[in-house]
Amino acid sequence: MSVLIYAELDNGSIKKTSLETIAYGVKVAAATGDHAVVLAIGSAEKRELEKAGHYGASKVLHASEEKLKHENSLAYADTLVQAAQQEGSKVIILSKSGLGDAVAARAAAKMKAGIVSGVTALPEIGETFKVTRSIFTGKAFAVTEIKSDIKILVVRKNAIELDESSVATVQAVVEQFAPKLADEAFKATVVNVEKASSELSLTEAAVIVSGGRGMKGPEHWQPLIDFAKALGAATGCSKPVSDLDWRPHHEHIGQTGIKVAPNLYIACGISGAIQHLAGVNGSKCIVVINKDPEAPFFKAADYGIVGDVFEILPRLTEAAKTLK
């Protein structure tokens, strides 16, 4: 038997979040006494995929057909199910993302598998199989038992501590995997894909600098961008900021936007409305800069500065530039 982990690819490499998911799956496999197999779909170099071994996976199945080039949850779910059958996998693990959820859902329906999305910690495995997941957009947790024979877990970022220093130099064995793909999975045609490839993706970024209405207008964003650059951070914003078109929609963070879980989230001129907090409460460390000492965001923060963003940000940028 095995634990099967679906690793998402981006530009031919395994995504950082998926590396974390591999490490998570390896720990689950250790607990169930199985080995961990990774499935990667799309084009990638063998050397890249071998890196799954660094995180403890013994084998990578690589489905690289041209047809699978576009993110296609229907065909990917087909592929995942066939991989699970070949490997006799009883536990299947994916990373929480739009794609991860879609593939997991379709695969669950095919296999009559219990599915839990938003898992935040390793499962408790004994006579029963229990997972903890985030509910009410981070306001609470639920402990849920999965009773079905096959179990599907969709795992959030930071569900385990990934200790990069313990990463081994073992290579995983990469095997080609050729699923039988039904025509139905290709009824839709992809007309266009727009990817901001130069920008650091918010869901992958370790540090995010985010701005709210307190930034006063799009023409005042430069100090925030400079600070983000100095930290190697991605930039985000609150909902009104993207509604007003000060910043692009894909930067909108919160309940109705992107949910992020970086190591460090720095909020500049954001009041900290509960719907905004819902998108950032998975962050390890939160810094708030706001001129209003009563801003609710301070209650959710680890570090706070009461002050004017336009005065503070350039100084922080200078200080960050001296970092090594």
Added chain:
Amino acid sequence: MKILVCISNVPDTTAKITFTDNETKLNKNGVQFIIGPYDDYALARGVELKEQFGGSLTVLHVGEADADPQIRKALAIGADDAIRINAESLDSYYTAVQIAEVAKQNSYDLILMGRESIDYNSGVVHGLVGEMLDIPSYSPVMKLDIEGSEVTITREIDGGKEILKAPLPLVLGCQEPIAEWKIPNMRGIMTARTKPLNVVEPVSMEALTAPEKYALPAPKGACKMIPASEAETLIRLLQTEAKVL
């Protein structure tokens, strides 16, 4: 065009979440319930499409009678009729089976949902229902246009967006800016009272997962305040104390 919109009934986004019965039940006391914000987008786009193409718009909820006011609101916003499957829905798979059962009997052209419910938020019901009906499902959809039998969808993917053309029928999980939320008007509220709300019993199935207990996050430690005059020390603290740089 025959449209089905699936709505969840969730605590208002500002609600304080607590639990009762030994942390096994949500404490609904003093909590205001609303149509899921994403489902509200799905409903708004559904109403626009119905206005454009004619046909019918049904709203569907899997849940108990306390959701009826929210279902009436959906009728007031523009749905023609409603179905409530009378069952507690705590598991996505169970909910999807109930929705798929209704869909099988009615052959809808379009099944619109929210990108995720905001209570037990998962973002998986659309994928499950799509697979159970053997039709494509896409989420999160930001733009949806229909011409003849061809649908053009813009959906968000990691770090960007993808434009797809697909034939009907489809299951879609919606998010902004697919449409503007609609507020019911007086006429809508009046006519909603007489629109049919059919309550049906669920198909029986054993749930594949079972919630055991709930917990609140550990309270956050106090925020460390740094005087504005010493703002630069933040960077050092982040590096040496918080170890996040």
